[in-house]
Amino acid sequence: MSQRDDFTGNVVGVEQEVIVREVTCKTILNRCSIGDYSLNCYTGCAHACAHCYARVMQRFHPHAEPWGTFVDVKINAVETLKRQLRRAEPGEVFLSSACDGWQPIEARYGLTRRCCELLLERDFRLNVLTKSDLVVRDFDVFRDRPVRVGITLTTLDERLRELWEPRAVSVRRRLEVIKTARRIGLKTAVMFGPLLPGLSDTPESIDALCRQAATLEIDTIWVDALNPRPRVWPAVADLLRAEFPQLLPHYRRVLFDAACRKQYLAELRTRIERAARRAGLTDRVAACM
Ligand code: SF4
Incomplete structure (x- = not known):
């Protein structure tokens, strides 16, 4: 996450007791120790796991709400990725390191899906890790591509x-x-x-x-x-x-x-x-x- 990102977004809704804000980011594809890059279209995670390590994000991005009750949507994620892809060397991208890329709000915004499409078009490999079965929605994008699907x-x-x-x-x-991933031949x-x-x-x-x-x-x-x-x-x-x-x-x-x-x-x-x-x-x- 870039610390220059704009996190002063407006609240655009409350979904299942989770406060949703739209924010903008300066970068979306970031260097990472797990693989070559990580990509997080959201800050915060509605899954609200008690053991979540991503809670540390609140240090850089303070919220009044407790972890698990807010999600910031990086509304310009796709445009930002397009810009970064003009220069980025293809490599493996971990989705996602600081949120679940397929948490419920992704069903509405589809940002993780569109970023995955762009990355695969540019010969990046994807290493997906999620606790959501929404990811199955994107198996049409992953089929026959270098994607490993993990839970x-x-x-x-x-x-x-x-x-x-x-x-x-x-x-x-x-x-x-x-x-389902195995049935269509994806690595798991x-x-x-x-x-x-x-x-x-x-x-x-x-x-x-x-x-x-x-x-x-x-x-x-x-x-x-x-x-x-x-x-x-x-x-x-x-x-x-x-x-x-x-x-x-x-x-x-x-x-x-x-x-x-x-x-x-x-x-x-x-x-x-x-x-x-x-x-x-x-x-x-x-x-x-
Ligand atoms: S799914 Fe992952 S990122 Fe989301 S709350 Fe649980 S541990 Fe944290």
Whole structure:
């Protein structure tokens, strides 16, 4: 995100309790450590995941509203991309690093779709990661093109999903995305993460996630631990206090006590390796912790 972007947009509506503003950006295609570039047509994300790392965006772009209750629409995203594409070298673009490019508002604005069309016309490759089945709308654009379609799964347990990712689509609908992508010949990926200590990081839970990935013949599997990134802890702690107060001391230890964290991550890696081996996925799983 360019810090010179205009974030003083007007409120244009409130959709499902989310305040929508239209803003303008100076750049939309940005250099990124995941692949060559990232592209985010929205600031903010209506999926409102408690563990969301993108909350850090509020540091650069303060909003009075809490994370998950506002979305800024970069209304000139397509024109900005067209301008940047005159000079940008083709490469891999990660969609999206600081929002979900297919969150509900995308159904109305279609900015992510139009940016994907432009990128593919100019020989860029796309690395898509979403928690929304709206992405299936764009499979006509992705078909026979260098696009990998990935979903994020924190857990297979719908009750946990609903608590931690209240406005993202169900696990079942996310799995349907992968099935549809495979049916039309697209490469697929899944990000298991962040694994939630004491909830979705157990050997049983990781085994179940890996078995699911094996059944769906997913090409690439990433696994991530929960990280104490800026602004994440207060939201996670609130949820734990309300739903799992007995886990608070455990989270504090594995997130903030350096020695405990080191041991925790080592044990988690072992669990992941074992589960991947049991599911026959050793060559497809990468732990990104
Ligand atoms: S879908 Fe991604 S960007 Fe959106 S709130 Fe959830 S973790 Fe954050």
